[in-house]
Amino acid sequence: MPIFPYFAKVFEPIKLYTLKNIILELVVALLVVFNVSTSLAQNIPSPKEYFGFDIGDDYTLATYTQTEAYFKKLAVSARTKLFGIGLTEEGRNQFMLVISSPENIKNLAHYKEISQKLGRAEGLSIDQAKDLAEEGKSVVWIDGGLHGTEVVGAQQLIEIAWQLVNRNDKETLEILKNDIILLVPANPDGQELVSSWYMREKDPKKRKTNIPRLYHKYVGHDNNRDFYMLNMKESQNISRQLYVEWIPQIIYDHHQSGPAGSVLAGPPYRDPFNYVYDPLLVTSIDAVGAAMNNRLNSENKPGFTQRSGSPYSTWWNGSLRTTPYFHNIIGILTEIIGNPTPAEIPLVPDRLIPNGATPNPVTPQNWRFRQSIEYSVSLNYAVLNYASRNRSDLLFNIYRMGMNSIERGSSDHWSISPKRIEALKEAYKNDTKNQKKEESKSDVISPVWANRIPLKYYNLVLKDSTLRDPKAYILPSDQADFPVVVSFINALIRSGILVHKSVSDFSIAGKKYPAGSYIIKTAQAFRPHVMDMFEPQDHPNDFLYPGGPPIPPYDVAGWTLAYQMGVKFDRVINSFEDSFQRIPYGEIQHFTKETITGKAGAGYVISPHINNAFIVVNDLLKAQIPVYRLTEALRKSTDSEPGMFYIPKSVKAGLILANSASDYGVKVTGINRHPTNAVKIVPTRIAIWNKYGGSMQAGWISWIMEQYHFPFEMVYLQQIDSGRLREKYDVIIFASGAIPTVKKVNDSIDYKNFQDSQPKVEEIPEEYRGWIGKITVEKSIPQLQKFLEEGGVIVALESSTNLAYHLKLPVKNALLKINDKGQEDELSGNEYFIPGSLVTADLDTTESANWGMSAKSDFNFDHSAVFKLEPDAAAKGTKKLVWFSNDAPLHSGWALGQKYLKNGVLAFVAPVGAGKLYAFGSDIVFRAQSHGTFKLLFNQLYQRNSCTKVVKGDKK
Numbered sequence: 013m014p015i016f017p018y019f020a021k022v023f024e025p026i027k028l029y030t031l032k033n034i035i036l037e038l039v040v041a042l043l044v045v046f047n048v049s050t051s052l053a054q055n056i057p058s059p060k061e062y063f064g065f066d067i068g069d070d071y072t073l074a075t076y077t078q079t080e081a082y083f084k085k086l087a088v089s090a091r092t093k094l095f096g097i098g099l100t101e102e103g104r105n106q107f108m109l110v111i112s113s114p115e116n117i118k119n120l121a122h123y124k125e126i127s128q129k130l131g132r133a134e135g136l137s138i139d140q141a142k143d144l145a146e147e148g149k150s151v152v153w154i155d156g157g158l159h160g161t162e163v164v165g166a167q168q169l170i171e172i173a174w175q176l177v178n179r180n181d182k183e184t185l186e187i188l189k190n191d192i193i194l195l196v197p198a199n200p201d202g203q204e205l206v207s208s209w210y211m212r213e214k215d216p217k218k219r220k221t222n223i224p225r226l227y228h229k230y231v232g233h234d235n236n237r238d239f240y241m242l243n244m245k246e247s248q249n250i251s252r253q254l255y256v257e258w259i260p261q262i263i264y265d266h267h268q269s270g271p272a273g274s275v276l277a278g279p280p281y282r283d284p285f286n287y288v289y290d291p292l293l294v295t296s297i298d299a300v301g302a303a304m305n306n307r308l309n310s311e312n313k314p315g316f317t318q319r320s321g322s323p324y325s326t327w328w329n330g331s332l333r334t335t336p337y338f339h340n341i342i343g344i345l346t347e348i349i350g351n352p353t354p355a356e357i358p359l360v361p362d363r364l365i366p367n368g369a370t371p372n373p374v375t376p377q378n379w380r381f382r383q384s385i386e387y388s389v390s391l392n393y394a395v396l397n398y399a400s401r402n403r404s405d406l407l408f409n410i411y412r413m414g415m416n417s418i419e420r421g422s423s424d425h426w427s428i429s430p431k432r433i434e435a436l437k438e439a440y441k442n443d444t445k446n447q448k449k450e451e452s453k454s455d456v457i458s459p460v461w462a463n464r465i466p467l468k469y470y471n472l473v474l475k476d477s478t479l480r481d482p483k484a485y486i487l488p489s490d491q492a493d494f495p496v497v498v499s500f501i502n503a504l505i506r507s508g509i510l511v512h513k514s515v516s517d518f519s520i521a522g523k524k525y526p527a528g529s530y531i532i533k534t535a536q537a538f539r540p541h542v543m544d545m546f547e548p549q550d551h552p553n554d555f556l557y558p559g560g561p562p563i564p565p566y567d568v569a570g571w572t573l574a575y576q577m578g579v580k581f582d583r584v585i586n587s588f589e590d591s592f593q594r595i596p597y598g599e600i601q602h603f604t605k606e607t608i609t610g611k612a613g614a615g616y617v618i619s620p621h622i623n624n625a626f627i628v629v630n631d632l633l634k635a636q637i638p639v640y641r642l643t644e645a646l647r648k649s650t651d652s653e654p655g656m657f658y659i660p661k662s663v664k665a666g667l668i669l670a671n672s673a674s675d676y677g678v679k680v681t682g683i684n685r686h687p688t689n690a691v692k693i694v695p696t697r698i699a700i701w702n703k704y705g706g707s708m709q710a711g712w713i714s715w716i717m718e719q720y721h722f723p724f725e726m727v728y729l730q731q732i733d734s735g736r737l738r739e740k741y742d743v744i745i746f747a748s749g750a751i752p753t754v755k756k757v758n759d760s761i762d763y764k765n766f767q768d769s770q771p772k773v774e775e776i777p778e779e780y781r782g783w784i785g786k787i788t789v790e791k792s793i794p795q796l797q798k799f800l801e802e803g804g805v806i807v808a809l810e811s812s813t814n815l816a817y818h819l820k821l822p823v824k825n826a827l828l829k830i831n832d833k834g835q836e837d838e839l840s841g842n843e844y845f846i847p848g849s850l851v852t853a854d855l856d857t858t859e860s861a862n863w864g865m866s867a868k869s870d871f872n873f874d875h876s877a878v879f880k881l882e883p884d885a886a887a888k889g890t891k892k893l894v895w896f897s898n899d900a901p902l903h904s905g906w907a908l909g910q911k912y913l914k915n916g917v918l919a920f921v922a923p924v925g926a927g928k929l930y931a932f933g934s935d936i937v938f939r940a941q942s943h944g945t946f947k948l949l950f951n952q953l954y955q956r957n958s959c960t961k962v963v964k965g966d967k968k
Contacts, residue, residue, distance in 0.1 A: 056085055059174055067171040068382030071216035071352050073163055073207040076104065076200040079170055083109050089177045090114035091188060098249035101229040102201040106249050109195040111176045113188040116149055123149045123192055124258055130407050131259030131340070132597075133414030133537045141415075145407035150399035151260035153194045154392055155250075158236050158265065158332060160202025160227025163210075164350040164381075165266035168388035169195055175389060183397060190400035194258060198265075198332065199235060199246060202227035210352065219353060222771045224780040226706035230715040234708045234939055236267075239335040240545065240573060241941045242506045243715070250332065255339055255508025255538070256598035261406040262300065264344040264395050265333040266388060270322075273360025275315025275374050275387060276348035277322030278304055284552050285326040287429055288540040289337055290413040296342045296406075297326070300398055304344075305371070307394035313387055315357070315374030322347065322369075327551065328567045329544050338541035339508060340413035342406075346391060350384025414537030421535030425481045426474055427543070429550035436473040440465045482534055482583040485546050486520065489528035491580045492621035495603050495677035496943045500579050501530050502600050504545065510536045512592035513601075520588050528604065531592050545573045546581065548850075551906035561841045562908060568848025568874065570905020571941075575850050575870040578944025603677025608669060612661050612682025616669060617646070620655035620864030623720070623943055624676040626950045629657055630721035631672040633695050637665045640690035641863070641954070646683065655863025655951075658683075658690050691860075693954045699727040699741040701750045701812075704770055704783040709747030709809065712940050713949075720946075722953060729785035735795050738802040743953055748810035748935065750787055754817040793818045801925025807952050813877045813931040819924060822882035822890050823931075826916040844912050848874040849905025853918050854897045861893050861921055861930060864947045869894075870903055871918060872942050877933030878916035885922075893948075894919035894932075919948070 059065075062082050065072045074082075086109065087094035093110045100106050116123060126148035130141060157166025173195055176184065187193075197203060206221050213219045226232030231244065238247040254263065270276040279301030285294055305316050324345060328334055333345040349357065359376040366373055399406060426432075487497050505511055512531040517524065534542055551569040555562055574581055595601070603624070608616065618625045620641075632639050639659055646652040659665050673680045698717070702710045710726070717724050727744065731737075737744070773781050787793070797819055800806060808815050816823050827844060831837040851873045855862045871894070881890060895918060899911040919932045930952045936945040 056089060056177065058178070059170055066382070067167050067174075068380075068385035069352075070354055070381055071219055073210050073352055074167060074170060075207040075211070076166075076197060076203040079166070079197060079203065080105070080107060080200075082170060083107055083173065086173055086177050091117060091177050093117055093120065097196070097253055099245060100199075100201050100249075101245050104200045104204070106200055106246060107197065108253060109173055111173065111188070111193040111195065112149065112191065113185075116188070116192055120192070123151070126407070127151045127259050127261075128257075130411040131414060131537060133411050133418055136411065136415075138415075141408055141411040142404075145404045145411065148403075148407045150191045150262070150403045150406050151194065151258055152191055152396055152399045153196065153254065153258070153260045153263040154266070154395075155196045155198040155264070155332065156266040157200075157203045158198035159233055159267060160199055160206040161221045161223070162266075162268040163206060163221065163352065164268050164348055164384045164388060166197055166199075166203045166207075167381075168266060168385050168392070169197060171385050172389055172392045183393070187393075187396045187400045190403045191396055193396065194253065194260065196250065196253070198250065199228060201229060202235075217353075220771075220775070221351075222705070222775070224704055224706075224776065224783060226708065226711050228711075230711040231939075232706055232708045232711060234712065236331045237567065237939055238330070239332055240330050240503065240507060240541070240571075241939065242503050243940045248506055251335075251506050251508075252598060254336065254341070255506075259339070259410070259508070260341060261410050262342045262344065262395060262399055263333065263336050264346075264392065265331075267345060267347045268350060268384075270315070270347050270349045271317060271363075272358055273363030273374075273376075274317040274321065274349075274370060275313075275357070275379075275384075276346050276391075277317050277324060278346040278391070279344055280318055281324045281326050281345075282319050282322070283325065284554060286329070286337065286540075286544070287427060287550075288543050289326075290340060290416050290540070292409055292413050292416075293337060293340060293342065294326070296409065297344070299402075300342055300344055300395060303398040304346075304391050304394040307390055307397075308387070309372050311390055313390060314372040315370075316372065317363075317370040320369045323564075323566055325566045327549075327565060327569070329541070329571065330567065335507070335541070338544055339538050340410050340417070340540070344395060346388075348384050348387060349379060350381055352381045354381070355379050417537050417539035418535050420481070421483060421533065421539050424477075426476075426479060427481050427547075428474060430552045431550050432474055432479075436465070436469050439473050440469050478585075480585045481543070482546075482585050483587055484531055484533045484584040485542075485574075486525060486582045486584060487530040487532075487579060488525050488582075489514075489530075489604075490526045492619065493578065493623060493943075495622060495624045496577055497530065497579055498601050498603055498677065499943065500574065500577050503573065504532065504542070505595065505598060505600060507538070507541060508597060509538055509542055510597065511595045512590070513595060515593050518590070520584055521586060523582065531590070546583075548572050548575070548904035549906075551849075553906075553908070559842075562845045565847050565906065568905065570849040570903070572850060572904040573941065575904055576872065576938070576942045576944060578866070578869065603675065605674050606677055606679050607674065608666070608680045608682055610682035611684050612666070613684035614686045615658060615660040616665070616680050616682055617642070617652065618657040618659075618673070618678060618680055620653070620657065620947070622678055622864075623946050623950075624678050625657060626720050626722075626947075627676050628669065628672045628678050628680075629693065630723075632659060632665065632668055633693065634721070635664065635668055637662065637668065639693045640687070641693060641860075642687050643689045643691055643860075644687075646687060647685070649683075654858060655860070658687050660686075695723075696742045696953055697740065698722060698724040698953055699744045700724055701732075701744065701746045702726040702728055702783070703750075703786070704728075704780065707747050707749060709749070709935065709937075710745075713745060713747060713937055716937055716940050716946065716949075719940075720950065722950075728783045729787060729792065730782045732787070732795055733785075733791050735798070737795060737799040738804050741799075741804065743805045743807065744796075744799065745949070746806065746808045746812035746815070748812055751793075751808065751812040751814040751818070752787060752789060753811075753814050789818065797924065800927035800929060803926035805928050805930070805952060807930045807932070807949060809932050809937075810874075810876060810935055813879075813933055816879075816922065816929060816931050819922075819929065821922045821924075821929070822885040822888050823879045823917070823920065823922070824882065826878040826880040827912060839909065839912060842908070844909035846873055846875065846902075846907040846910065847905070848872065849907055850903045851896070851901040851907070851910075851913070852903045853894045853901060855894050856892070859891065859893055859921075861919075861948065861951050863951055865945075869944055871934045871936070871945060872938040873934050876918070876935075877931075878913060878918060879920060879931070879933065880915075881917060881920065888922070890920055890922040892917045892920050893930075 228235040333343040336343040549570040896913040899914040
């Protein structure tokens with residue numbers, strides 16, 4: 013293209029201050045023209061030229077397909093490089109566009125290595141780290157669109173990419189010089205679905221984002237609840253870049269919508285923050301937040317709220333923004349308003365008064381989509397400018413935090429939490445009581461400790477040698493469900509954790525461990541994440557004001573993954589010598605290749621404790637091979653028990669077992685005697701309730717069913733209401749939110765199913781109209797009752813256990829009190845409050861519903877349903893399956909009034925005609941994390957009352 017128009021473009025942003033400035037800017041411009049930027053020489057189109065509209069124009073959205081093609085256009089610039097980071101759940105390529113100066117782009121591998129070395133902090137002295145920090149570049153991750161209907165995030169990525177590639181002002185060039193920017197569409201499938209759905213309407217004013225299904229194929233909004241479990245492909249793709257490949261110093265996760273009466277919520281966030289963090293992380297979040305707020309204020313862009321102005325805290329692990337905290341990475345979240353259909357900022361009077369949370373309030377007004385895009389660009393520039401100006405500090409600080417973690421894991425260290433502080437106070441209180449008794453006898457006046465406690469209690473309680481943090485965790489390879497251990501280890505490895513494995517038997521602290529055991533040492537940079545996955549969370553008592561109601565935590569309060577998965581491990585608090593095999597970062601582990609052991613004169617047996625056993629059984633059933641479950645332990649066998657799977661000997665069975673069992677790490681044992689009592693499993697027709705817009709829990713269940721090879725189909729309201737369910741299905745699974753309450757007693761919100769809006773029939777295509785509607789007492793419940801009476805099985809989770817009340821089964825809500833008027837009433841929040849936490853409950857393992865479970869297991873508990881069986885329940889065949897035997901079942905998280913749980917029933921089974929209702933008050937498949945309770949669902953999927961066959965001495 014002609015040189016003069018090019019110069020005109022370059023000089024657009026130049027401000028003429030002095031002759032000296034003009035000369036300096038001219039030099040920069042010449043460098044840009046001849047040496048730096050090739051973007052214009054390559055004739056890269058602007059968004060307007062490419063899409064036909066400016067990003068942020070009213071009633072317009074770009075699809076992911078268009079975005080991908082545009083990123084490929086941008087990738088011809090010397091400032092960019094485009095990488096594929098993996099496939100999505102729907103099979104699309106997920107891309108990462110890297111933007112920096114041409115010089116940096118040529119040396120990406122070198123700067124990535126520096127970022128990795130500083131992030132892991134291994135073997136680096138302080139001087140070496142400082143040298144690398146001076147040499148390296150700040151690495152900043154910016155994503156958008158994780159939640160598909162939050163359309164600002166994905167669209168602003170297009171705009172910021174264009175501006176960083178096209179702009180040549182001084183600030184942009186400094187950013188490109190000092191920063192390496194990773195731009196990632198976080199949910200390509202969701203962007204494609206939502207944008208295509210919105211743009212399908214010819215009349216712009218009729219366009220809506222009321223999509224018919226979840227904007228992530230399986231889990232919808234919960235795709236931002238998957239970043240320590242890493243089940244979904246997108247989570248795996250992203251986490252590999254964050255914790256294995258790049259280890260950026262800052263990640264910026266764009267979301268919406270902002271709190272009513274504001275434009276956006278951002279950092280810093282409200283307390284509490286998690287106690288495993290390095291304090292430098294907390295203050296770094298504050299610093300970046302200040303830079304963002306300042307930027308908006310300097311540009312006269314009001315409406316930024318922070319801290320108490322929004323619900324977001326830094327306690328929880330599991331989201332794209334929060335999991336980085338446990339890796340010493342500054343995580344930034346903003347929640348901004350905005351939609352392609354113009355909206356408004358409503359009048360919220362209390363938001364109009366400036367305060368520390370909202371120093372610059374926004375006034376009520378009409379709001380256009382482009383304003384949100386412009387705010388987002390400003391916020392991106394604020395973060396990038398901060399990273400550019402503080403480049404060496406950011407790089408050194410991530411090293412410093414990592415080295416602090418290594419030092420804590422290498423030496424004796426004690427973590428302090430609310431329970432430890434309470435133990436300290438209690439010790440002092442008890443001593444003071446005893447001291448006062450002695451003083452009252454001798455008439456000696458005791459000293460007054462008004463505001464302090466003697467130092468000895470610090471050493472006595474908080475420095476108790478038995479309560480030191482572990483130096484390592486050991487996961488023995490001989491535990492009952494070792495394949496689950498491998499899955500747990502892979503979740504750690506995908507999150508950048510360093511793992512070791514034993515190649516031979518070994519002993520530590522007098523205990524012997526077999527070869528193949530895993531060892532996770534805490535002397536590593538990502539120690540906070542390690543501790544968080546093994547140790548119980550101790551959420552503080554958090555009240556709105558002293559004596560006031562509890563403040564719900566953002567998401568959940570306790571989640572210890574090892575507990576959820578039922579993984580057995582030992583905490584090693586003393587140093588030890590070892591020669592373990594170090595697993596390279598990011599190297600996924602495979603299930604142990606098992607072979608059939610023992611003589612199979614009669615057939616084979618498989619333990620019911622192994623989750624993957626259900627995969628093998630389903631593979632056998634699909635091949636029409638008979639499978640049984642033992643109702644009694646095998647004679648003359650010390651390691652058999654009820655619930656074991658028995659497969660009669662055949663050539664075909666042997667081949668499938670040799671392959672499927674080996675692939676999934678399932679131990680198969682040959683036996684010479686036929687079992688005397690076994691129940692035959694018959695393939696079951698399974699349905700999962702779903703709704704228009706999609707149920708996240710139903711989505712998680714469907715994903716789990718696919719992983720474990722259970723065939724199923726989704727069933728919607730109109731299919732339920734049309735009846736004849738027993739002709740089609742044997743089992744129906746109802747996730748939380750399906751069944752309405754019987755009566756509303758201070759009815760609480762079902763937080764897991766907040767996407768509950770139903771469109772008008774005429775607004776959606778014919779193919780989706782059968783999905784609309786909600787379960788009704790008048791029409792739906794009778795059909796479900798008939799299904800049960802005819803021999804069907806229903807598995808109801810959490811609030812869907814309301815079905816028990818509709819069916820008038822002999823159970824009651826255990827969490828009610830009698831008020832002053834003699835009426836039943838719910839416990840107040842000050843009396844009883846258990847947000848998402850882990851509790852330990854008891855099980856009757858002789859019940860077929862509980863086969864393969866431990867007598868005590870951990871359950872996810874989030875305001876869950878707890879029951880009391882009526883006196884005549886047993887006579888009517890209703891049995892408790894899971895219950896609380898004590899008044900302190902909390903294992904991880906936060907619980908007020910747990911004493912009210914004692915003797916409460918968490919799960920029961922009740923006959924209804926020829927069928928059965930299995931009611932689980934908690935989510936036994938929580939976000940596909942709670943492997944420890946999966947069997948409570950799987951066992952019920954083999955319950956076909958009318959088709960079971962008891963086999964005695966079957967020798968076929």
